[in-house]
Amino acid sequence: MRLGGRTIPGRTLYPTWTGPHLRTRHLWHTADTGGPFELRVRAAGKKKWRGTAQAESRRIAVSGVEPHRVWSAPVTGLRAGSEFEYQVLSAGTPVFTATSQARKSASQPHRFVVFGDCGQNSPEQKQIAYQTHLAKPDFIFLTGDLVYSRGRIPEYRERYFPVYSAPEASAAAGAPLLKSVLFAGAPGNHDIAETDFDKYPDGQAYYYYWKQPLNGPLGEPGKLTSKTQGSEANVKAFRDAAGSHYPRMANFSFDYGNAHWTVIDGNRYADWTDPALADWIIKDLRSASKAAWRFVGFHQPGFNSSKAHFAEQHMRVLAPIFEAHGVDVVFTGHVHNYQRSYPMKYDPATKKATLDRKFEKGPGRPNGVIYLVTGAGGARLYNPEQQDAMDTWQEFTQVFISKIHSFTVVDADNAKLTIRQIGADGKEVDNFVITKR
Secondary structure, X not given: XXXXXXXXXXXXXXXXXXXXXXEEXXXXXXXXXXXXXXXXXXXXXXOOOEEEEEOEEEEEOOOOOOXXXXXXXXXXXXXXXXXXXXXXXXXXXXXXXEEEEOOXXXXXXXXXXXXXXXXXXXXXXXXXXXXXXXXXXXXXEEOOOOOOOOOOHHHHHHHOHHHHEEEEEEXXXXXXXXXXXXXXXXXXXXXXXXXXXXXXXXXXXXXHHOOOOOOXXXXXXXXXXOOOEOOHHHHHHHHHHHHHHOOHHHOEEEEEOOXXXXXXXXOXXXXXXXXXXXXXXXXXXXXOOOOOEEEEEXXXXXXXXXXXXXXXXXXHHHHXXXXXXXXXXXXXXXXXXXXXEOOEEEEOOOOEEEEOOOOOOOOEXXXXXXXXXXXXXXXXXXXXXXXXXXXHOOOOEEEEEOOOOXXXXXXXXXXXXXXXXXXXXXXEEEEEEEEOO
């Protein structure tokens, strides 16, 4: 990903963290010249810097955008959960310095924030970024539609990076999150569904600016990913820049603390009825049998009461897999509001849902999976008129908040999961607690 924005003679650095899996990597952007770059770190309060591996780069050279490079370097050898400083060096000279926190271990409680449908450079996006900063999360998960509206390079530069790497934290500007907080995210339709590279040769920048695990299924065009379209030159430029990220980075899994995450591409072209693809999800969730919590994240919600996108609930086909393999919460976006389902089990064959209406807000162990729509991260809200019209809600919906922008804050330890929904004004609008014991 790209962020921050500090001008240095001859180049601009955009530091950010992304891809919390196995090891953390630091990414930054520069012009097509300069370097070599390296990264070094030191524990907070210490004097001695420790070098890491020399940075690697990928060249982005697509039509209509000045060629530039995305650099990355791993950060390893830090004590779990500890604060540290890092520096980016160019030809041995420090050009950027910031602080961050090492990833937490399975024995340490952790906090994360979730929201989606955000990259629009709106006042509400900046307010959510500021409130996220105040929440002090260990990492942030975005439920798709990272930028609007075509996933293009200029959209990241104008509507995403400036907000999440604002020089100072404020409700009017955003917050300097990217330089110090881990980011992970699911791609949405506005991120990767547009595949005409003659029309948008700088599109699908998700594959350039994010670096997430490449442990998902490969699949076939038409079943897991859409086919690239356009002239041979434009398609080649995209594939050269995306490298191994395309198309595999649209589906992946990672662990943070005591939780396992399965991240899925929910766009229409992804055929999750294909047994081979569904089998990847099953095997991935089975591999997480020792995790205290199992989360799934994707863009298009399988269960949604909004009139907006009501016909796009195709992802509910995976509900039996989630139930069978102990998924606790499914996080989605796409619909620009907040919705919480009852704990539920769903049969795609009969199209019937069994609801645990006794759970309410907990604390307790729900009988079924809880589905959250948390897509009120900055884009225009959907269906505010439905918030007070309960007769328009589907039977599986327990909470529906569509009059304000909001985000989700989750605190996890080995026995308890506390989930709160916070408005752009900092006020809590919903909460519930899941316990394992």
